[in-house]
Amino acid sequence: MARIWTEPYREQADSPFEYWKSDQQRQNATSLYPRYESRARTVAWPKWLDLVVPSRHALFLLLIFVLALASGCDMLNPNRQIMTRISTHLIAPSPDVERLLSGQRVEDTKVERFWHEGHSKQEGIDRVEQILRNPESLYPGRKDFLSAMAKQPAESVPANSYLRLLEESHVKCSNPIETTTFIKVRVTSGALDGHVGWVCEDDIFRTVVWP
Numbered sequence: 001m002a003r004i005w006t007e008p009y010r011e012q013a014d015s016p017f018e019y020w021k022s023d024q025q026r027q028n029a030t031s032l033y034p035r036y037e038s039r040a041r042t043v044a045w046p047k048w049l050d051l052v053v054p055s056r057h058a059l060f061l062l063l064i065f066v067l068a069l070a071s072g073c074d075m076l077n078p079n080r081q082i083m084t085r086i087s088t089h090l091i092a093p094s095p096d097v098e099r100l101l102s103g104q105r106v107e108d109t110k111v112e113r114f115w116h117e118g119h120s121k122q123e124g125i126d127r128v129e130q131i132l133r134n135p136e137s138l139y140p141g142r143k144d145f146l147s148a149m150a151k152q153p154a155e156s157v158p159a160n161s162y163l164r165l166l167e168e169s170h171v172k173c174s175n176p177i178e179t180t181t182f183i184k185v186r187v188t189s190g191a192l193d194g195h196v197g198w199v200c201e202d203d204i205f206r207t208v209v210w211p
Contacts, residue, residue, distance in 0.1 A: 079189075081164075081207050082162065082206055083161065083204065083207055084160060084199075085159060086159050087157065087159055088156070088161075088203040089199065090156070090187065090198070090199055091153070092155070093197060093198065094152065096152065100148055100152075104141075104145045105169065107140070108171055108172060135176045135177075139176050142176065155195060157195075158190060161187060161189050169183065173201065178202075180201035181200075182200060182201075184198050185199055
């Protein structure tokens with residue numbers, strides 16, 4: 001027998017159970033419909049589900065999992081969790097690219113160390129303003145680095161192409177105030193399926209974002 005919609009038990013005059021004149025009468029009634037004692041309204045809930053699903057949160061997660069399976073498991077498929085938002089340059093991996101990324105990673109790490117040290121709020125604001133006014137003053141050589149990366153051999157990946165994440169460089173690929181970085185990916189759809197290279201996160205979006 002399914003449980004029915006219930007209201008929380010209250011002693012106010014508008015309570016639907018104000019006709020109960022004693023605790024014993026209330027206990028007798030709530031023993032038949034235990035959800036009368038809940039603090040929130042409840043929907044129909046078959047009793048057998050209490051044995052299968054320990055909570056409604058678990059049921060919600062189970063439904064999400066079933067829907068993921070029904071949709072071809074795209075949510076769980078690493079080949080479908082990144083997509084290009086625009087036509088994207090896929091920079092071919094090479095020793096020169098690795099050298100550029102490793103060198104810039106060292107420089108970025110030096111600058112980013114500021115945010116892990118003890119500074120006042122005003123010092124943080126001043127640092128952000130300085131980055132906005134003149135990024136090169138804190139990230140020397142960044143323009144040369146980005147220019148060199150743009151000159152590396154590359155292919156154009158069409159918009160709405162699926163990618164698979166292979167590696168994260170932790171090297172910023174655009175304005176230093178942003179958090180987007182170069183990532184190494186494999187194309188998993190379209191004419192370039194199977195091609196590997198580096199892209200900027202500015203040009204892609206995650207189809208699934210895990211907490």
